[in-house]
Amino acid sequence: MTTRTLYQLFADSAAAHPDRTALEVQGSRLTYAELEESAGRLAARITEEYGGVPARVGILAGRSLPTYVGYLAALRLGATVVPMNPTFPAARNLELATSADVDLIVLDRAGTKHRDQLAAAHRALLLSVAEHDPAGQPAATVAPTVAPADGIAYILHTSGSTGRPRGVPIRHRNVVPLIDWMIKEYGFGPDDRTSQNVELTFDVAVYELFVTWGCGAALVVPRVDDVVRASSFVRDNEITHWFCVPSVGDIAARVGALAPGSMPSLRLLVFGGERLIAAQAEQWAAAAPHAELHNLYGPTEVSIICTGQRLGERGELRGPGTNGTMPIGQVMPHLEYVLLSEDGHPADPGELCLRGNQRFDGYLDPAGDAGRFLTWEEGRAARIHTGDEPVTDLHWYRTGDRVRTEDGSLVFLGRVDDQVKVRGHRIEVGEIEAALTRHPGIREAVVVARAGELGDTLVAHCTGSEVPAAELASFLREQLPVYMVPGRFVHQETFPLNANGKVDRKALTG
Incomplete structure (x- = not known):
């Protein structure tokens, strides 16, 4: 069993590469030494204001300096990180804080809009930090706590079939072996520059942060709009490693951000979170002619990634499986x-x-x-x-997930239940259905996924009163993240039933 923790991965790189760039975000650039000092100072402030070491620290912040300093400060104290998201409804973030029983929540400017709701309904200490100096005063620091490998590194939340988010605790001993293996297997090194594309509430963010910081490379944080304008961001920032959810890549293609040869600095392009088809891979390979493409797969519960498939490079990409999707590869050897x-x-x-x-x-x-x-x-x-x-x-x-073996690789076929994926987010449709039935005009709700040009779209079928779609969408946005709000609402008098007397989801149209 490994004895290292996520923070130790970062600290080892800080000791080996103190003057190398560790983080670039919103115009700020910090070396490993500077980022380590900022994390130590914020850790000292947390213990001073909390009156000790909190067990669980929520990070309610956007793509800002406080996000990354706060994440490392919590790990430096041996605390568990609980990512939250200021773009979620306040009610959702309250559910996450309650589910994980957080003791303290770090807020940046974007997160402060939820301060009043959290303060009124949750016991956690709310700590606002400045964008330019997230450590704040005093300038003192605290030594890193040697957390046990068995300690919980972070808690993420997946959609729950009961109508509430489901907390997934991942221990250091679960995730550090993966990070170590990825660095070695994919050849990450101090000269690399990785783009941090996904939100912290998505498990791939842990891969992006710590594969980068575990080898002394630079983490470059794009704005949300930069992710769908990939070529200019990659080119301007000399990015070498890029993670892509296929449907987000489709949006990039539509806005002209995947022109052939437009991303010459990329050497590793990783897909994950959704089905990948050959045309998508080929378009990215043409845009990044020097990159090696890989397709990865894994649930949050198995620490981010559990299978991988090398797809190849431009002009020599592996073909798709018999169902038209690119294989997800072989299970990790460990x-x-x-x-x-x-x-x-x-x-x-x-x-x-x-x-x-x-x-x-x-x-x-x-x-x-x-x-x-x-x-x-x-x-x-x-x-x-x-x-x-x-x-x-x-x-x-x-x-x-149902898979089959083809030519020595696993190919994803679909789900064995009612769970779906939209833009990389795993969703239990039961959670959306439960939220819809809280509306006084809705008696029953069934949510299904329909394939579209930009990936799967959620369609909600509802019985009861014929409520305007805009009203239902607004009602759901007060409870759920935007990626869980259906794109269409269809009123039904009744639902079709199958031979077992259950709702026949396949028979629902629209």
């Missing part, structure tokens, strides 16, 4: 996997089930563990975990 049929026996295709050092130990609320784990051994049918016993290292995590 993980175990099995494909299981609905009756719990090995099958190909089958549901991908995983265990090993990256697999989390269970949800914050143990009630969420039921049905998500199973026990299986050769010669016996799998037994689904019912929640009446602890989750152990022998349990397999059920990804809910």
Whole structure:
């Protein structure tokens, strides 16, 4: 078992490369020595104002200096980081703070708009930090706490079928082996410049931050608009590594940001979060002629990434699977996997089930563990975990994803449940349905995903009163992140039923 933590990955690079650039954000540039000092000073301020070391620290900040200094300051103290998002509704951020039972929340200018709602409904100390000097006064620092490898590094929240977000605690021992493996496998080094493209509430952000800081490279933070205008940002900032959600890449193509040869500095282009088709990969390969393309896959519960496929370079890309999507590759060598049929026996295709050092130990609320784990051994049918016993290292995590093996690689086929992905975000449609039925005019709601030119779009079918779509969208935006708000609303008198008397989702049109 590794004894290192995420903070130690950063601290080791700071010791080895103190004068190299660690972070560039909103016009600020910090070396590793400067970023380490800022994290130490903010850590001192946190302990002074909190009166000790908080166990869990929320980061309610945008793409600003306080975000990254706050993240490292929390880890420096041995605390657990709980990412939040100022673009989420205040009610959603309150749910995240309550779910993770945070003790203190770091706020930047964008996060302060939620201050009043949080102060009125949650016990956490709210700490506002300045954009230009997030450490603030005093200038004192605190020594790093040597957190145990078994300690929880961060808590992310996935969409929950019960109508509430589900907390996923990831320990240092779960994620550090992946970071170490990625740095070695993909050849990251101090001369690289990585773009931090996704929000901290998306697990890929941990990969972007710590693969970069774990090797002494520079993390460059784009504005949200820069991500969909990829070529100019990459070119102007000499970015060498780029992560892309395929549907976001489609938007970049539509605004003319993927011209052939427009990103010559890129040497590694990584896709993930959604299905990738050959045409998307080819367009990016043409725009980044010197880059090697990879397609990665993994659920938050198995620490970000668990499979990878090298796709190749411009002119020699690997072809798609028989279903037209690019393969997600082979399972990481330090993980175990099995494909299981609905009756719990090995099958190909089958549901991908995983265990090993990256697999989390269970949800914050143990009630969420039921049905998500199973026990299986050769010669016996799998037994689904019912929640009446602890989750152990022998349990397999059920990804809910159906895959099959083609030419030695796994190809993603779809879900075995009602979960969908929109722009890389995993969504339980039950959570949206529950939110819709809180509207006084809605009796029942069924949400389905429909394929579109820019990826999947959510469509909500509702019974009850015929409520205007704009009203329903506004109602949901007060409860849910914008990526969970359906793009269309369809009024139905009744829902079609299948032979088992359940709603026939496939029969819903529109």
